[in-house]
Amino acid sequence: MPYPPYTRSLRDGYALRSADVTGASPTSPVYLSFRGEIPMGTFPEKPLLDGEAIAIHTGGILPRGSDGVIMLEDTMESGPWIEVRKAVQKGENVIFQGEEVKEKEKILPLGSQISCRTIGILATMGITTVPCAVLKIGIISTGDEIVDSAIDPLPLGCIRDVNSWALETLLLSKGYMAQRLGIVSDQKDSLRSALYEAFEDFDVVLVSGGSSVSVRDYCSELFQTLPQPGLIVRGLRMSPGKPVLIAGISDRKKLVLGLPGHPLACMVAARMVLLPLLGRLLGYTSTNSQSFFPVAVHTDLAGRTGIEEFYPAKIYKGGVLPLPAKSGYIGILKEADGLIRLDENTETVRQGERVDFMPW
Known part of the structure; x- marks a missing residue:
């Protein structure tokens, strides 16, 4: 039509x-x-x-x-x-008739995401149901120091769960079915039980925390025991977000990621690693959500060679302004419009030079 x-x-x-x-x-x-x-x-x-x-x-x-x-x-x-x-x-x-879409023209290729940008053309063609690939994603928070966000007053030595809420909201905003599965203590058996229970209902399981090299961070050890292929990636040359783990179970078509416990590191890893990976799993043909744009930076920015670095930044006077942040920050995200990326070969960027910038 x-x-x-x-x-x-x-x-x-x-x-x-x-x-x-x-x-x-x-x-x-x-x-x-x-x-x-x-x-x-x-x-x-x-x-x-x-x-x-x-x-x-x-x-x-x-x-x-x-x-x-x-x-x-x-x-x-x-x-x-x-x-x-x-x-x-x-x-x-x-x-004119057929000016935008010709007779028998394909309106959406396989791998397109149904969103506010694409659903209108389906509706005007009278298409109200479309077969879709759906990923169900479960989110587990780990850590003996992590307590439910509703706990008040906060017990001494504890912090409220942040990452599961942030990850769930990010995924829901991108059209995924995501659900928080609660908090699991730093006990190997508890984490194993929670992980295999999540595999029964979810295609992808995210484990926030427990991915670094601490003696009580068991994710890496546990992921290695999974059936083939098991643990695929142990750490990435990126900062923040280095302690990312990626594993899977081929015959059950399950994917599991260990994400950093620090909130900013967790969200950077989710934006730069998790979302592109989920898109690949679903066969998305568009890569717009992962596009960087060259923009002038308003201050000098010191980087380190050998590692890809990401800095929260706000759009400011036609350029971008890096925001001081550490991997454990979370409130910085409300100020940031996106991320600056310095590749592994870039050491220092001077004021006025262009950097790669990606909106959230």
Whole structure:
């Protein structure tokens, strides 16, 4: 089905033949025979003849024979005549049948994400159900020091769960089905039980915390015991977010990621590693969500060679301003519009030089 399905007007005015009003102007108007009105929601059966004009509303269907619309303010009704004070080009104020989508044209390729940007074209084609690939994602927080966010007052030596809320919100905003699965203590058996229980209901399991090299961080050891392929990635050359673990179970089609416990590091890893990986699993054809743009930086920025670094930054006066942050920060995200990336070969960027910037 083509879109639009009919040739339609983009303005209130009169449908006409552009050849009939060539050279029309306020000082030399052209007079056309007024043929009435096209009511909204109706299809004009009779074609428009030479020298005729017919009133039409925005979104109305043009009659055969017409190829343009003169706006109402450029005309004057005078008895049986319409005085046209401006020339109209063919296609002016009109969207032609099939102009945007041709007959039998593919509207969404396999791997497209159904979102506010794509659902409109489906609706206009009358497509209200679409087979979709769906990933169910479970989120586990680990740590003896982690307590539920609703706990008040906060027990001494403890911190409230942040990462599961932030990860769930991020994933939901991207269209994924995500669910927080609670807090698990730093006990190997407890973590193993929680992980295998999550595998029963979820395709992807995220474990926040427990991915570093502490003697009580058991994720790496546990992921190594998973069936093939087991642990695939142990740490990445990125900062913050270095202690990322990636593992899987091929025959059960399960993916599990260990993400850093520090909130900023966790969210950077989620944005830069988790989201692209989930997109690949679903076969997304668009990479726009992972695009960086060259933007001038407002201050000197010192980097380290040999590691890819990410800095929260805000858009400021046509450039970006890096925000001082540590991997354990979380409130910094409310100030940041996105991330600056310095690749592993960049050591220092001077004020005014361009950096790669990616909006959240």
